[in-house]
Every structure is written in C-alpha cells, then in structure tokens.
Amino acid sequence: MLTQSGIAHYLLSLGLVKPRDVVDEELSVLDASRRNTVYVAAAHSGPTFVVKQARPHTAATLVHEAIVLRALARMPELTGLVPEVVHEDRGAACLVLRSPGDAREWGEHQAARRFPVAAARTLGRALAMLHELRVDGVDGLPAGADRLWALTLPEPPHDLLLDLSAAAVDLVSRLQAHELICARLTELQRAQSGDVIVHGDLRWDNCMLVAAPGARRRTRVLLVDWELGGPGPAALDIGTALAEYLSVWVASIPMPDPRDPSLFVDHAAHPLVQMRPAIHALWTTYRAARAAPPPLVEVAELAAVRLLQASLERARYSDELSAHCVVLAQVAVHLLADPAGTASALLGLTE
DSSP states (O other): OOOGGGHHHHHHHTTOSOHHHHHTTOOEEEEOOSSSEEEEEEOSSSOEEEEEEOOTTTHHHHHHHHHHHHHHHTOGGGTTTSOEEEEEETTTTEEEEEEOSSOEEHHHHHHHTTSOHHHHHHHHHHHHHHHTSBGGGSTTOOOOOOOOGGGGTTSOOHHHHHTOOHHHHHHHHHHHTOHHHHHHHHHHHHHOOOOEEEOSOOOGGGEEEEEOTTOOSEEEEEEOOOTTOEEEOHHHHHHHHHHHHHHHHHHTSOOSOTTSTTTTGGGOSSOHHHHHHHHHHHHHHHHHHOSSOOOHHHHHHHHHHHHHHHHHHHHTTOSSOOHHHHHHHHHHHHHHHSHHHHIIIIIOOOO
C-alpha cells in the first residue's frame, strides 16, 4: 500500500513530477482518504495529481472510475470538466489523475463568499453540458452503481442493515413507520431511468473551482470522484446539488434541545434566504441550457432521497440519533410528500 510519505517518489518514478520539486520539498501531499485511500499532491506551480488506491473491498470502484473518465475524455464538450487519467495499475488497485493546479473546493468557496450567484451559474452550466450528452453516443460507458440506495429503505437488503449503527436503525424504523413515504420511495425506485450521463455523487466535496488556462480567476468547475458515474436520471445530479444547500442550512442551525430541533431555526448561521439567489441561479441556468430539463417535482424528489442518505450516513457511526439527522430526514419527508410545495417554500423554486 502507498503511504503519504512515499507519494512524491511514486509520482517521480512515473515521470509525473520534477526531481527538483521533490528535492526542494516544493511538492505538498495531503491525505484526503474516504472510502479509498486518496492523496493529493501539488507543487507551487503546475498541475495537481490525485493518487487513489483502493482497499480490498473497493477495487472495482477505481476500475469503474477509470473507465468512465476515459470514455468522457473522448468528448470534446467536457474538456476541462473532468480529471485526466494519467496512470492506472489494476494489479495494485491504483489510479493517478491529473487536474489543474490551485483548485478550490466549491463548497468552501460558497460558504466563504456567502453563496455567490456566479459560482452557482458555473455549476449549472457544467451540469447542463454533461447531461446534454447522449448515453448511446459515449462508447464504453459502464452502468452506474447503486447511487440511490435509500429507495430500498421500505425493504432494505440484509447487507445494508448489517452496516447500520443503532442510531441509523432507529432512523430507518421511523421512516418505515411512515406509510406515505414508504409508498413514495417504492414508486420512485420503479420509475428510475438512465437517460443521460450523470456524475452520481454530486456533493460539493466533489466539485472544484479552477481557473481557465492562462487565467487567475477560478471561473470553471471541475467534477471529481466519478466512482458512481454512468447512465442515470438527470434529476439525480441537479437534485443532489440543490440538496447540498439544504444540508448546509440544517447543519448551521443550533440545536441544543434534540426534543425540539426547530427551536432555533431562525438563528441558522447560513439561512435559506441568504442561499436562495444562488439556488435560483443554479436552477435557472441549468434549465435554460437544457433542451429538455427534468421537471422540478422529479428533481425535488431525488433531492429528498439524497437528504435521506445524508442523514443515514451521519447516523451510521453513532449510537444515538442526533437532532440534525432527524431534521435532515424531516426535510426529506416534506419534499417527498409535497415536492412542488416544499421546493417553493424552502428553495424558492417553481417550474
């Protein structure tokens, strides 16, 4: 297995970095591991390299990502939107990607700049460009993985239940007691389609702001982590992007009393009213750039599914269900029960 201290020499052996950068310690290496082992290597100038190595049970995810990225690299419309595969070693379950240097996390930029409209438009245009590609026009694109596993919560598979904490089991039990929500999730599971190419996991962690070649200002978006990419519903990506705003809002609400989590909703550090101009810009820019955008109701429903998954992921390693997890699930329930009304009330969006 690769280690953080060995990444510089590994990249040097592949001829991807200059010996001077290593000798002069110009190359910084950060550990960004999540499901897979991930190291980000960047010099003061030049590109950034992401070295990903799979754990024994996740090797297939890196193979999938490499196939997706190589297929998308043949599409000139996506130049600069996706990282470049520069090395793959399936024997060692290792993948090396190259992207522009000096990138900044999209979510970090959003919070720091109080959710700028320009960045939201950039993401909306990027998603529209991706979703306008025909699935049958991209050779070698593999089928996507199970991105919407929350749709199975009415009757979850056994292996999912084994991986849940006491808090997550509590949350699943509460959802299963809600007949309307179980019926809606079952309906959505039957209605899923694969009409466009989707990223599949469009959290803000997977969006980076980068500068155009020769420019200083970060005016472009780079979509990273394509382990779930492939054919899917367009509403999934745009719904996930909108769900991120709701997640940030909920996380910013002080909740000292779990029995009444909405008590201090007016004291949110990131109130929805502050986010709505960016939310509106993201949605309207995306819709304007699509020949046939998905209806808002479908987008709101899949945003709800992503919120359910976010709530369960946060509860997965806890013994007690937190107030924030409960509120995330409650917002998802409202979106599933009344997609159009809740999208209007919370996000300020209409068709």
